Amino acid sequence: MFLRLFLVLLRSHVALSVIIPLQRRRDAHSTSVHVNTVAGDPYNFQNVNNSLYAGTIHVSGQPFLVQLDTGSSDLWLDTAEVSLSGTVNTGVYANISYADESTAQGNITLVDINFGDFTVKHQAFIDSPGSNATSNGATQGLMGVGPLSTSVIPDFLNRSGSAVNGSPFLFNVFNLYPNEPNYITFLLSRGGQFGTVDGGDFTIGEFVNNLSTIADAPKLPVTNPAAWVTWMSGVTVNGKQINYTAPSADGLPAILDSGSTLGNVPVDVLHAIYGDLPGAVFDNDTSFYNISCDTKMNISFIFGGIEYPIHPLDAVYVPGDIVENGSPVCFSALYASEGPIALLGDMFLRNVYSLYDFGNWTEAGDAGPFMQLLSVLDQDEAWAEFDSLNHGRLQQALAQINKSDQITTPKTTDNPPPTQDIFGALSDNSVSSSSVDLSGLTRNMYIIVGLIAAVVLLLIVLVLATLLKGRGGDGKGSYSVVGLYGSTDRKEQKPLSLATERFSAESTTPYNDGGR
16 A cells, blocks of 8 residues: 555553574575576466555465555455464554555464565564455455555564564565565556456566666665655656646655555646646546546656656546446546655556665665666557557446446336335335324334434433543553555545545654654
8 A cells, every 4th residue: 555544553462572583495596686587476476456466475374365565564464264373473453444444453463474485484464354454355465565664563562562573574584684685676567457467577686587677777765764755856748748846856755656556646746737638627525637538648757867658548547336327437547645745556657667675774785775667668559559458448347337236236126015114104106095004103103203312312411421521542552653744545546435545745754643
């Protein structure tokens, strides 16, 4: 997510001391850089609705499809439909709440987890049965692959006095298996607008076939330990570099976040990109531009002196559930951030092969963390194929909207059954007014008025009690956690639901307060 805005409430009960051994199913990789020669996809990497990318982990031998998120660092699982064996309950409770009001909550639990070639014994995760943060059931959890500094599990285990190793999965892999090159790579696919398809490629400590030239790409230094963030030195639109105010001579800080569907940029950058499009209208409430669904434009982002173009499809956001006059409604794939920072999610990352090197964030590294990018887009080919692909995308979105309407719209008849109003009278036109018992109507009205008065009186009493009690905390040590530069939400952004990622430049750490 996106870094995503979340609130974490933990209370500790039991301190456990568990050693976390690491196993690997085959020999270690050489520490030298080399091409991935592993057959098949050990991570079962998948593209879900072009809005998130997920891999399959095995927990006590059972598969879980989890979103892979560079914008966070913790692992949580929805275990409502399974019965896990071999788990150890730490007794420390965690509650992660997102800006769209979805939550993942439950006890921090230890269990053996396998992902690809690696198995970690007694890996810590948040056991959250029935979580509503699974993207409407598209996944069964989330695995954060971001910096250790954004992980809440080890921090709160320490606060509880527990000796449990709560490190994220990848940090256990890299720290306990120092011969493994401590980087990961993503190659995101472009699938259908709806449905789950092959996600492309995800690797740990090795390259995707034929893309090893990424090793020669500029190393983009991570500029803040709270995120995969680096300097973006420019933006071009249809071949012309736009003008905007950057906070540094190095450029604009930009987070590369696999957990975000869309992206955001400062408002002046957004206006420079979309403001001159015919019919484009900026919505101050949602911070998106409403644009034509047929908008065709070339946008490139500049990192390390190299332009990285995106497909024209990725410049336009088609929600797939908003319609006007029988046609889908479309928005800019970027929206306005609240400060001098950008976030580029899947709308950018689908067009590059990306490498995230953890550097000295792990014990094996001696240099600072960095990222590398390799463009995988043929811009001329993308421009030529846009019209046909976009037409198919819009038709698919419209079909999905019509399908949803058929499911959610109740059936009607020519003669609907009569309904009863609040006074007990029938509202069906076929019933004459002379058939209504007026004495009963009056009696019911008195009863209802009396009930309303009682409710109002009760509300007044509750308000007075609250004012007398005051606004002090409960003293139980609740903690809030927010993303880099302020609050964010990394669920799939919906312009009309205001579930959008927000950033503020006022903070340089992932937390607004001293405690989490």
